Amino acid sequence: MTQMRQWLARVLLGMLASLFFLFLGVPLVSLLLHASPGVVWSELLQPDVLQALQLSLLTTTLSLFITVIFGLPVAYILVRGRFPGRKLLETLVTLPTVLPPVVAGVALLLTFGRMGLLGYYLKLLGLTIPFTTAAVVMAQTFVAAPFFVNSAKAGLEQFDRRYELAAYTLRATPFYTFRRVILPLIRPALLSGMGLAWARALGEFGATITFAGNFPAITQTLPTAVFMASETDLDKAIAIAVVLLAVSFGLLFALRVGHAYLGDR
């Protein structure tokens, strides 16, 4: 009887999992099937697609860098800090993920635009952000950073503080402890957060086009190029989307493999 139940549970598990794999996977495969490799390759060699790919890689790398530099302290303070309004800040940090991207873009315009709350003063200093590559990086960071912060927070929350305390009893400095004890132990959470944030930034479209606009080589990222192409030529749009998918798959897969390798060490 128990064996029968185990068997049933296994079948059910397998069925649920494979159905969901299919649900997630088949739409991607159908994109691949629609675009022949030759077409994808010739699209990739188009100067505008290549430019968009380069810009996407550059801006997402920068936005990931900024996200980690600023996001890690934020996660640390939210987990370890004991101050009034912490719960409020915690909620606030997650909010950009629920904001429709276009609204996020408008919010950035109203803040950093020429007529924006801060942008007005930046303009006096001779800095205008909209329609620049910097605006693309800012839009991506704004939308993607919460994924990293939340993942880093989860890592820090699950971290067993006894390791840290042990390091202190051995007279390690807080910085040394953070770098040599805490960081390696929460690395899986950080890496998965980085992967998520990077992927979200790479796919970012709504906030970017609203805040940074769309101009080849300056603000046109791959997702924007896909959308623009879909206005006239759906096949071209799908071919560029396949390029986007291939790049994402390559980098995320490398991250997983690298992660497994580092984890084994």
Place this chain on the structure above:
Amino acid sequence: MNHPRCTVFLFSTIFLFLSACNTASTSPPVTLKIFAASSLKAPFTEIKSKYEATYAGVSISYNFDGSQILEHQLASGAAADVFVPADQLHMQQASDAGLVGTSQIFAKNKLIVIVPISNAAKIYTLKDLANKGVKIDVADPSVPVGQYGLQVLDNLGKSADYGPAYANSVKANVVSRETNAKAVVQKVQLGEADAGIIYQTDITPAIANKVVAIDIPTNFNVIAEYPIAATKNATHAKEAQAFIRYLLSSDGQAVLTKYHFVTSGK
């Protein structure tokens, strides 16, 4: 956990849900599904309330989007009774694909330049668009309004008054190519772009006091024509034709005129 209570709650919820579904299906009015270009949203929304008040039993359901997306949805088998793209090209493509019947022009539109009310770049005439450092926002050439904008610049470039140098300077001042005219309006309205090229009809009451319009003379302007047709697989073909007739009637044309469309009445 109190199981009987849970079960009672669950069943009453299901029952309520089902009965709600029932009431919805007992009085079925004809729902006319209209796929229309985004630029028609304002007048069509008003026409819907007028039409539904006149013709009891017909309710209109709109799907507003870019012409290309609508055409693709039609081709993919989306259920629609009426197709109203923003240009002849997409109607022609839909017609070639055998998706729609004969089409008729019911309204026209033209391009206009807008500047923010603050007008920091001091743009008062078309010539000022070529000034150094002016940030111009346009629609992408892949959408009709962007294509028309380029045609206007070409027309200006060919004229003795403006010349090719003018057209090139204006093109060099373009900082962004948006997906639609509304996005251009948004950036000009917020003062982020110094000028934008849009349809005359994009100046809605909501933004009328936030931007200033600069006319483009008719000899340089591009006139966009709005065609309408019933789809071949319309579920309510009779009602679709009635709607098209209404749009062409003086009542329908009056609403379009109100929203700055160029109509046959003028």
